[in-house]
Amino acid sequence: MFDHNRAGTAYAFTAFTAILPGHEEAVRERIESLPRGPESPLARLDTLHYSRLQIFDELVYQGPPQKKRDRLKSSYLVFTASLDGDLDPFLDAIADRLPAEADGWWGHCVAYPGAANREAFKRWLKHNQVPNALFSSMYSTESVQAVRSALALRERVLEFATAAQGLEPAELQRRFHTELAGLV
Amino acid sequence: MSQVEAPRPIERVAIPGGGNTYGARTALMLFTPIQPKWTLLVRVSLWLGKWIPFVQQHILQFRFIHFVRWAVVRELPYNGPPQEPDRLNYSYLLFETNFDGAWRNYIDSFAYCISRDIRYLWGRGFAFPGPPPAEPLKAWIAENSMEGGTYYCAYPEASTRDVLAAVAVRDRLGALVNESEGLSPEAFQDAYRRFLVDVQAHL
């Protein structure tokens, strides 16, 4: 049975976790104060391509002909992750590498068991998972590591290609073997 | 008499920002109601999306989108008290995308290049301002997009095209290394030149 959360070897995880009444500001403050970039706790997850943590607290009324208005009874913390590989090891990695931070933002959510209780932690996240209908990526078979290596390699190739212009064949071949061939 | 809208409001469209961007990467998330009579059609269209060439060639062709997902949400997960169950009147279309560059220009691509697809999918909602034109669509998106929070990108300096180019260079270099086994310097120079010609658009 095809898993619609998958594209190639990539996986899209989406979770909507209800925030405890009165805790919305605390969650907001917590996620907005997270360091960004390589200092982000999410950077410790080496299979994570892209991720967002945001608060969902309003269903927008579109206007006529929408007849009924939906109002949320809770605010939700929405966690989306585009990762490579399987979900279980990814959730394990969150519990292993950023338990304090995870507790920090999910701790304000209903029925959160804490990262220390590994099985309950994973069960809770899967319980709150919203399945995707379609997920797609332009490079769905490349892991995070593969992407980073390829990007670095491209820089080296360009450096080489620029410096090697005008070299005699023997010198070109020698330098290619020394500088580039081993990188592949 | 040309049929144009009344002058648009002078306030410009509020631009999503903050949590939604990191460097030149931008995330967009929408959660919008679907008309009940169309919910099944939306579910089936997305479900089959992968296999319909039309979808692959249209909505999924843009080389500035890293990852994109859709979900149809009928009910929100319930965890018991003190959470009150949220019973929604509609199914909602969740859309999450990570792309390169400016939000305003990104929406132009949707509005001008795949307007039919956009109307097909989001037009199954209520009061959707079908593109073209693009400006009302931008206003609608600004109104409906989820803001704030935090945004993480594992390789923020790289655009989608950078990643695709890097992968192409890597693969072609691998082929060059293989074929260069035991070649004379002149033959290697030829092979190397062919390599450069093949990857010139990727460097």
Next chain:
Amino acid sequence: MDGLKQRLGRPPALPRREREPEAVDLADIQGNVLRGYTYPCAAYIFLRVDDVERAKALLARMLPRITTGEPWDGAEPALAIQLAFTYEGLRRLGVPDETLATFPEEFRQGMASRADILGDRGPSAPESWEEGLGTGEAHALVTVWAVDDDHLDEIREELRTVGAAAGATTVVNETRAKALASGSDHFGFYDGISQPAVAGTGVKGRPGDGRPDGKGNWRDVATGEFLLGYVDEDAGLPAAPAAPFDRNGTFMVYRKLAMDVAAFRSFVEEAGRRYSGGPELLAAKIVGRWPDGTPLALSPDAPDPELAADPGRTNDFSYRDDPIGLKCPVGAHIRRVNPRDADGFFDGELTKRHRIIRRGRSYGEPLPAGVTEDDGLERGLVFVCFNADLWRQFETIQSFWVEEGDTLGIGKDRDFLIGCPNGGGGKLTIPGNPPFFLSPQQRFVTTRGGEYLFQPSITALRVLATAER
């Protein structure tokens, strides 16, 4: 099932888009938006308002002499005068706060605050700009064109002395334009060939000036891309400030760009020795045209003087058949600033809202032919353009197409001719068999100063001159 198909197409509420030529109110627009003047002499005079009432009186007196878009009977008048204001200038002249708030953010911030996205770093940074620019002191820009220097000097004196004597204004910055005898720019290239063909002007656009129509032809670009109050390429009216600024006005970009001709020439000479095509071709590859204006896209191997001299042909080309840039490199200057129907732009659908009308002029004495040593004299281009939306048009070109290349498919490469050098790196790929990597990027152009301005309609000028504070 048929009904289903119908409804899955166009939502019933959306009217059909109709393109209809609109007559532009030529009497109410300022003349230089739709017409490029060919006067030999010109000056750009920035004024600071010292006394608001006197300045308004001066404006009221100048008003009848502001050149409108109306056609001239017979010969051009001896003088043409246009007037534009910075945000600070509008504020100083007493435009109410509620109205000021309706101007777009980038205009309110001013060009100096946008330095980072525009690539104005290092020597181009606002801290190094000429006096009077980027500091908030520049309130109004008076641009004057004249048939000769005497007429130009007369009006300049009038503005300096009459203004000063009345204590109304002070000149805070001034540049005198000077066309080169050859008609080219300081780098030796014939500039200003490509201008958008604008709908509703009654002037037939030349092939290539408009936007690609998806069928291999060209059609005019909607008026509202360049003038507020007219339908734009999105089939609506462009977002505009509140009345009286909502109609017949436009936004203006002024950028004084110093050109290092010696550096350009010596670079081309040196790199041209390493490049198999030689220095002339190398320079053409950087620009996208040969010095005489022949587009590489039509004549990649050599200039074609007949073609270049034919206005019906010199701009009539496409990039569709050259996705990799073997004829005209993807990173070439003219291809960056106007990608037309290049790959990734969907037959012009994604370029149609990013056009600008250019009205710049060269300044400074030319560096004598063949000289590759800098003489310490200032020369360059006063870059001026008009657009309805600064961010979407000028800033998108400058920030996404010149100062980087991802949208074009060339990653972080910057425009090799005018872009900011990439900290010791940077390159231009000249596609070919084999490709040539031109590196590292040099600084040939430095920003000496600039401002974002609003060029009001005649109606709006009248309101500015007479409105109670």
